[in-house]
Structures are given as structure tokens and as C-alpha cells.
Amino acid sequence: xxxxxxxxxxxxxxxxxxxxxxxxxxxxxxxxxxxxxxxxxxxxxxxxxxxxxxxxxxxxxxxxxxxxxxxxxxxxxxxxxxxxxxxxxxxxxxxxxxxxxxxxxxxxxxxxxxxxxxxxxxxxxxxxxxxxxxxxxxxxxxxxxxxxxxxxxxxxxxxxxxxxxxxxxxxxxxxxxxxxxxxxxxxxxxxxxxxxxxxxxxxxxxxxxxxxxxxxxxxxxxxxxxxxxxxxxxxxxxxxxxxxxxxxxxxxxxxxxxxxxxxxxxxxxxxxxxxxxxxxxxxxxxxxxxxxxxxxxxxxxxxxxxxxxxxxxx
Ligand code: A3P
Numbered sequence: 001x002x003x004x005x006x007x008x009x010x011x012x013x014x015x016x017x018x019x020x021x022x023x024x025x026x027x028x029x030x031x032x033x034x035x036x037x038x039x040x041x042x043x044x045x046x047x048x049x050x051x052x053x054x055x056x057x058x059x060x061x062x063x064x065x066x067x068x069x070x071x072x073x074x075x076x077x078x079x080x081x082x083x084x085x086x087x088x089x090x091x092x093x094x095x096x097x098x099x100x101x102x103x104x105x106x107x108x109x110x111x112x113x114x115x116x117x118x119x120x121x122x123x124x125x126x127x128x129x130x131x132x133x134x135x136x137x138x139x140x141x142x143x144x145x146x147x148x149x150x151x152x153x154x155x156x157x158x159x160x161x162x163x164x165x166x167x168x169x170x171x172x173x174x175x176x177x178x179x180x181x182x183x184x185x186x187x188x189x190x191x192x193x194x195x196x197x198x199x200x201x202x203x204x205x206x207x208x209x210x211x212x213x214x215x216x217x218x219x220x221x222x223x224x225x226x227x228x229x230x231x232x233x234x235x236x237x238x239x240x241x242x243x244x245x246x247x248x249x250x251x252x253x254x255x256x257x258x259x260x261x262x263x264x265x266x267x268x269x270x271x272x273x274x275x276x277x278x279x280x281x282x283x284x285x286x287x288x289x290x291x292x293x294x295x296x297x298x299x300x301x302x303x304x305x306x307x308x309x310x311x312x313x314x
Contacts, residue, residue, distance in 0.1 A: 005040070007112050012044045019043075022189060025181050026165050026173060030191050034135045037193050041111050046135065048110035053137040058124040059145035060236050062103070063202065066130055066192040067160035068152035069218040071278040074099035075253040077126055077148065080233050085122065088248040095252075098264055098275050103128050108271065130192055133201040133213075146236050149202040152218035153314040154195055155287035155299050158185050160280065161192075162290060167277055182295045186302040196306035203312055219314070222284050225250050255282030 008016075016031055024030040030037045038046060055061070062077055064070040075094055079086075086092045093102055106129045109116050118125055129136065140147070151157070162181060166173045181190075188194020206215035214235040221228045226246050233239050233246075240246055251257060258264055259279035268274050287296065303314060 008040060008044050012040070012047060015047070016040055016043060025176050025184055025190055026169050027191055030189075034132070035194070035197065036132055036135065037189060037191050039191055042107055042191070045107040045109070045111035046131065048114040048116075049107045049129075049131075050135070050137045052110065052114045052116070053106060053139065055137065055139040055143040055145045056125065057144040059140075059143070060124055060126045061106075061136075061140055061145055061147045062126065062128040063133075063136075063147055063149045064128065064130060065151050065157060065195055065198055067157050067164060069150050069221065070128060070130075071099050071258075072218075072221070072253060072255070072282075073148065073150050073216070074103040074126075074128060075258060076229060076232065076249065077236070078102050079249045079253055080229070080238055081124060081126055081236065082122055083238070083249065088252050092252065094258070095261060096263055098269055098278070099258070100269055100271075100278065105129070107131060132198045133205050147202075147205075147213045148216060148232060148236065149206065149213055150216045150218060150221070151199045151202070153284070153287075154303050155291060155296055156218070156284065157195065158182065158299060159287040159290045161185075161190075163280055164277055168273065178290070179295065182291075182298055186298060196303065199312070200306065200310055203310060217314075219284055225254075255279065 005013075015033075020032040021029050022032075024037065027039055030039060031043055032038075033043055033046065060077060060081065062070070062073050064073065078099065079088070079092070079094060082093075103126050104118065104121070106127050118127070121127075152160075162178065165181075184190050185193065185195070188197065202213060203215055206213040214232065216228060216232065229246050229250055230240050259276075259282070264275050264279055266275065291299070307313065
């Protein structure tokens with residue numbers, strides 16, 4: 001998952017030496033750039049992406065915090081956008097390809113080189129990022145492309161991350177008790193963090209500019225999937241007509257369907273992660289089997305403090 005130093009340019013190495021850095025959970029060193037924490041490989045990717053990615057007006061960008069439903073949204077958006085090209089019933093790309101193989105992760109795609117071509121993507125292009133709003137490449141903000149943002153209850157997101165990290169790197173995480181990781185999470189010090197700041201930024205952007213940013217939560221998507229999927233389709237300009245069914249797409253992209261597919265159960269993705277790591281439980285409130293009441297309260301307190309006055313609740 002983490003590339004070596006050979007891909008880092010001298011400029012990036014110089015920048016890294018000037019950035020705040022710390023040992024983090026899962027990584028021997030992480031760096032703070034524009035307020036967020038990254039591995040050095042990702043910093044290279046972010047820089048290349050910020051400088052070289054040219055958004056088209058027709059692009060659709062999925063932005064998420066890690067472990068907040070990225071895989072699900074990738075599948076849903078792909079199926080929605082291309083529903084006239086690929087029939088759900090037969091040979092749908094989602095039946096033979098993991099959602100992460102179909103929808104590129106922008107800053108990771110740019111880790112190795114500044115020259116990345118997305119020409120193989122069917123039109124309109126669909127891409128994903130974990131970048132916070134202020135770090136997005138300028139063209140994403142200045143063009144008319146759409147941003148669908150999805151976040152999740154922080155306790156469930158944390159627990160998902162915890163299990164994902166331990167599966168990814170059992171040796172490195174063994175020495176990290178969950179209390180320590182919760183503390184780092186609440187301080188925003190983990191790769192992909194800080195969580196609350198990113199959510200708030202997209203939340204305010206979505207209110208300021210509702211035609212540009214759509215704010216979605218994993219919980220709403222889970223509780224009223226069809227309503228939310230229709231709202232997303234409307235937002236990205238491919239709304240459903242009164243007599244068109246949304247249920248087939250919802251079923252195709254459901255946890256139950258996707259997690260049972262051979263392509264999502266076996267093998268590894270090009271990033272080295274086992275395909276099945278992206279499908280664990282897919283539930284709301286699953287944190288209860290992992291977090292003690294005390295740790296849940298620690299996260300709740302941080303959420304209350306951070307979201308106070310924003311109108312956001314989880
Ligand atoms: P859990 O670990 O709580 O099960 P991401 O895709 O952002 O990495 O998030 C992963 C989380 O989304 C995991 O949560 C995973 O099980 C869940 N997930 C993956 N596919 C899903 C789907 N189709 N529907 C609902 N949840 C899904």
C-alpha cells in the first residue's frame with residue numbers, strides 16, 4: 001500500500017522535511033500538509049494531483065472520509081451514471097470488477113507520476129478523493145463538475161477504520177491499544193484525519209453552494225436508500241423519470257449483493273489490499289461490539305464540541 005521513497009521528487013523530499021511529522025497508527029511516519037495527515041507517498045500524490053488534474057465540467061467527484069461508504073458510493077454512482085450503457089441484469093461491470101477498480105482514487109493515482117491519463121474512463125468521468133475541500137485541485141472548484149460528499153457517524157467510521165487497519169497491518173497495530181488510537185483519532189492525528197474538520201468544510205460548502213456539493217450521510221443512505229439514490233441521481237443530472245425503477249441499482253450495489261460476488265471476496269486490488277477488506281459488516285451502530293461506553297463517550301464529546309452550532313448531528 002505504501003510506496004517507497006523512489007517515487008518522491010526532490011521537491012517533495014524538501015517539502016516533507018519542512019512539514020510537521022509524527023509516528024502514527026499504521027505508519028512509521030505521517031506528515032501534516034494543509035491541515036491533514038498523509039503518508040509521504042500520498043503527499044507526492046496530492047501535490048501531483050493539485051498541480052495536474054484538470055477537471056471537466058461533466059466530471060463527477062466523490063469525496064469521502066475514509067471508511068464512510070466510499071465503496072458503496074463508488075458502486076452506486078457508477079451504476080447510476082452508466083445505467084443506459086450497462087444493463088443491471090447481465091455482464092454489468094460491477095458484477096466482474098471491484099468498485100475501486102472502476103472508479104479511480106485521485107491522489108493515489110498521482111502518487112507515481114504527474115502524468116495520469118483518465119482517457120480510459122467512460123464518460124462522464126467519475127473519480128474519488130479523500131481530500132478536504134480546501135485541498136482539492138483548483139479546477140474541481142472552478143469548473144462546473146459536481147461533488148458528492150459522503151460521511152458517516154464518527155464512532156462507526158472509527159470502528160471500521162480500526163478493523164481495516166488491523167487487518168491491513170496486524171504486526172504494526174498490535175502494540176497500539178484501542179484507547180491510544182481513539183485519542184489520536186479525536187486529535188485528528190491519523191492518516192486521513194482530522195475527521196470533523198473535513199466534514200464541516202463540506203457541510204458548509206454544500207449549504208453555500210448546493211448545486212456544486214451534495215452532502216450525503218451513510219446513515220441516511222442506509223435508512224432510505226431509494227430516496228437518497230434518487231436525490232443523488234437528480235443532483236448529478238441523471239434523475240429518474242416517474243416510471244423508471246431505482247430498485248435494481250439499489251439491489252446491485254447493496255452490501256449483500258456486492259459482498260457475495262467472487263470478485264469482491266477473492267484476491268487483491270492493485271493497491272495491495274484484499275478485496276474483501278472493503279466489505280465487513282455494513283451496518284449502522286456496529287461500533288457497539290468494539291467500543292466501550294467510555295471510548296464511545298470520548299468520541300461523542302469530541303463530536304459535540306466540533307459540531308456545535310453547525311446544525312450537524314450524528
Ligand atoms: P464496516 O467496516 O462498518 O462494515 P469505505 O468504502 O469508505 O472504505 O467504507 C467501508 C465501510 O463501508 C465498511 O463498513 C463496509 O462494510 C461498508 N460497505 C462497503 N460496501 C457497502 C455497501 N454496499 N453497503 C453498505 N455498506 C458498505
